[in-house]
Amino acid sequence: MATSNINLKDPKYYFNRELSWLEFNYRVLHESLDERTPLLERLKFLAIFSSNLDEFFMVRVAALKQQVQANVIKLSPDGLTPSEQLITIRNRLRPLVKEQDHLFEYTLRSLLIAQGIYLINYVDLDQEQRTYLHQYFEDYIFPVLTPLAVDPSHPFPYISNLSLNLAVIVREPDTNEERFARVKVPQVLPRFVALPKELRHQEDDQTALWTGVPLEQVIAHNLEALFPGMIVQECHAFRVTRNADLSVEEDEADDLLLAIEQELRKRHVGKSAVRLEIHTSTPESIKLRLMEDLELEEIDIYDIDGLLGLKDLFYFMSIPRPDLKDPSWSAVVPTFLQRVKEVVDGNEDGKIEGEGEDIFSLIRHSDLLVHHPYHSFVASVQQFITQSAYDPDVLAIKMTLYRTSGDSPIVNALITAAENGKQVAVLVELKARFDEENNILWARRLEQAGVHVVYGLVGLKTHTKVILVVRRESNKMRRYVHIGTGNYNPKTAKLYTDLGLLTCREELGADLTDLFNFLTGYSRQKSYRKLLVAPFSMRDRMIGMIRREAEHCRNGGSGRIVAKMNALVDSPIIEALYKASQAGVKIDLIIRGICCLRPKVEGISDNINVISIIGRFLEHSRIFYFHNGGDEEIYIGSADWMTRNLSRRVEAITPIDDPNIAKELQEILGIMLADNRQAWELQTDGSYIQRYSSDNGPEQSSQNIFMEMALKSAGNV
Incomplete structure (x- = not known):
């Protein structure tokens, strides 16, 4: 084959991005299918598969639907229009969703029972169990429910993003007229209602480890309390996914923080619907009504054989059965970091308590590579930031924050650094998808503590993971840096594999100085010594x-x-x-x-x-x-x-x-x-x-x- 005559831009040489992502999510699903995976971990991977799909629809499918509505006809590198991509997504995803449902309903539920974990349907309860759940409904569920009627004087209610709902048909006993109502399954309550020990299943004189029922089924079998005087004909669960991407015109936003806060309020309310999940038993009339009110088409509908919203299966990871989970793993402190003294507390003159070397002397001796979650994030990166906050010779700390945890010790260390009189500058990326709200809270708290907070550049997300620490040593300034592949988040550092370099090489320190000047000021630096x-x-x-x-x-x-x-x-x-x-x-x-x-x-x-x-x-x-x-x-x-x-x-x-x-x-x-x-x-x-x-x-x-x-x-x- 004459390679010089081949058109390497030909669509046949490229996979579709969205279909490739679906193949990735299938590999996640396969971890649930794989019998080598511990049982509760199989449920976890089902939950991850579902959670991934939620985000896929909220962002990727929503974007394609917007392109269709705007009559965009630009082809993807593999040669598909937005409409064609939506069809191929649907055709590939339908069998995957069916495989997920069947796996849970007909395989994993049985395997759970064999381990003394009973997730059962309400119709299979005995009378004593039903009596308990009826009282539980009256005491804990009924007070927070709000049935919403739908009729000429009550327009179809707004269905919030990712909410689980019941479509209820009730009948007037006098006129036999049927009416439609919606009941939202409250997210403030646990998705699965556990029965007390004395009401759990018994097998061979052994009490089951856990017995419970899906919350929506408890509600569905006690609907009479919500509609006294009416006859409940039927009810069917459904779940709505909406476009949740932010659209902020940065050039028009005088205050980016305020603009994103306003967009977040819209996200909580939600934008246009992009997917409707309904149980396969749902009558065509109810399905068509939901489609009409949500302005959806057949391509947007996903029929589910079993439970909707399987991302809630994360719940079962809390069950105390370590033999049904991966062996526990705690990140270790490698020998090259074991000599580092830990910051116990900072006293009034800023000295660090504890024995051993400071982390800066180790970095001066040689570059350090840390590999998370195998190496401890807390003993390496977090310790680097914390020691910098307390060390009296550290004069300045600059770092980027793309995502961090809700109770971030790193943010607390930065606040301490500012209180200790150091120059602290933090770039907080407000546009980090689905972490915007968390980042806004930390940005305000950092600002209140005197930290210089900037929000990045118009039109660009700041995704880089870098820290620059300036330290006075023997009448000279030395720059210490951390350059990583992952976010400065102690929680995800236990779950994500990432690498980080700790070094004081002069050229990298100078490069990061130039990079931060570009991020925080008017620098137009485009060339760097070492960094790409x-x-x-x-x-x-x-x-x-x-x-x-x-x-x-x-x-x-x-x-x-x-x-x-x-x-x-x-x-x-x-x-x-x-x-x-x-x-x-x-x-x-x-x-x-x-x-x-x-x-x-x-x-x-x-x-x-x-x-x-x-x-x-x-x-x-x-x-x-x-x-x-x-x-x-x-x-x-x-x-x-x-x-x-x-x-x-x-x-x-x-x-x-x-x-x-x-x-x-x-x-x-x-x-x-x-x-x-x-x-x-x-x-x-x-x-x-x-x-x-x-x-x-x-x-x-x-x-x-x-x-x-x-x-x-x-x-x-």
Whole structure:
């Protein structure tokens, strides 16, 4: 095949972004299907699958529907119009939703019963259990319910986003006239109502561990209390999803904080509906009425065989059965951090209590790489920030906050730093989707404490994960930095795999100084010494390094690229990878989620392999390796190879100059490439096939291996 005549922009060489995401979510669902997954973890993955779908509809499907309404006909890279994409989404998603429902209703429920966990339907209760739930209804549920009539004098009520509801048909006993009402299942109450121990199921003289009933069924079987004097004919559950993306005209917003607060109020109310989930038993008349009132079409309707809103299955992770869950994992403190003294408290003169070295002396000795959740976030990144807040020689702290926890000790440390007289500047990204409200609260609290808070740049999200600490040492200033792949969030650091570099290399410190001046002031800095920064140099530098590998091959050498990220969407990057493959570069891509590149196409991507790893931790780190003719280069940072990351966000990726850390990162990549437990291989047709150890030797789970390595690094093995 003459590669020079091939049009690499041809749609047939690209996967649809939305369908690729659905394939990712299917891999999440498969963790529930996989019998090797502990039972309660299988419920958790069902909940994650459902929660992911909610966000997918609120953002991605909503955006496509808006394009259709605006008569947008621009084709996606794979050649589909917005309308065609909505149809393909529907066709792919219907069987997935059915598979999810059947798995829960006909497999997992039975397996739960075998373990003494009974989630039962109200109709299967005995009289004593019904009597208890009737009293529970009167005492705890009835007072918070608000039935809403729908008739000429009562317009169809607004159905809030992601709410679970009952469509109720009642009949006037005198006139036999039927009326329609809506009852919202209150989200302030637990979704599953547990029975007391004495009313639980008994098996072989053993009391069940848990017995409960879905809240909506308790309401449905006690509706007479809501409609006295009426005859309840029938009721059917339904659930609505709405467009929840924010639309803020930043150029017109004098106060971005206020503008986003106003948009958040709209989100809580919700915008146009994009999906209706109803039980398959719902009569056509009720379905059509809901469709008309919500302004939805048949393509927006999803029939559910069992329970609606399975994201509430997270509830069952609270059941005390550790044998039905993954083995517990607590992040360890590696030996190189065990010498660091912890901040116990800051006394009046700002000294740090505790024994050992301060973290700055360790960083001066050598660069440090931390790998979460295997290495402790609290003992590394959080300790770095906290010591900076109390250390009298630290003069300034600057950092970006994209997402953090609701009770963030990092934010508290920054407030302490400001109270201790240090210059503290924090860029809070108010447009971090679904964390806007949390970030607004922290932004106001930081401002009240005297922290300089900025909200980023018009038209750009600040997604980079960086900290700059300026410290006075021996009559000179030294800059310490942290550059990471993940958010400064102690909670998600226990669930997401991320990397972070702690260093005091002068060029990186100078680069971060320039970057913060760009973020907070009027600097128009576009060139940096070491950092690859989006939206300026990152795409060009990445494409340049990909082309360099191809050039090595054309000159008789070898080329090698290994890249790990969350998503690969950017067409110019994909085209560069195709050309590198054609030149003979061996390319391995580890992409957790969306991948629009089509691998193993003859003459196009013969040399490209793509795997996805799905496990107990969410793969979130980004690593980029280039062989460069033996003069290897490796990078970590915040950006995926997506158009939004490279063109519409502020991102930073750092080279790794420490040879020991470079080798460690190469080992991480090698372990993941050898995974035959959680790894899935992307096929030319867009499907994924999971690797199995029986076909590839002994089982090798990369995440389990990293846990074992972390234990060894802490001296625990």
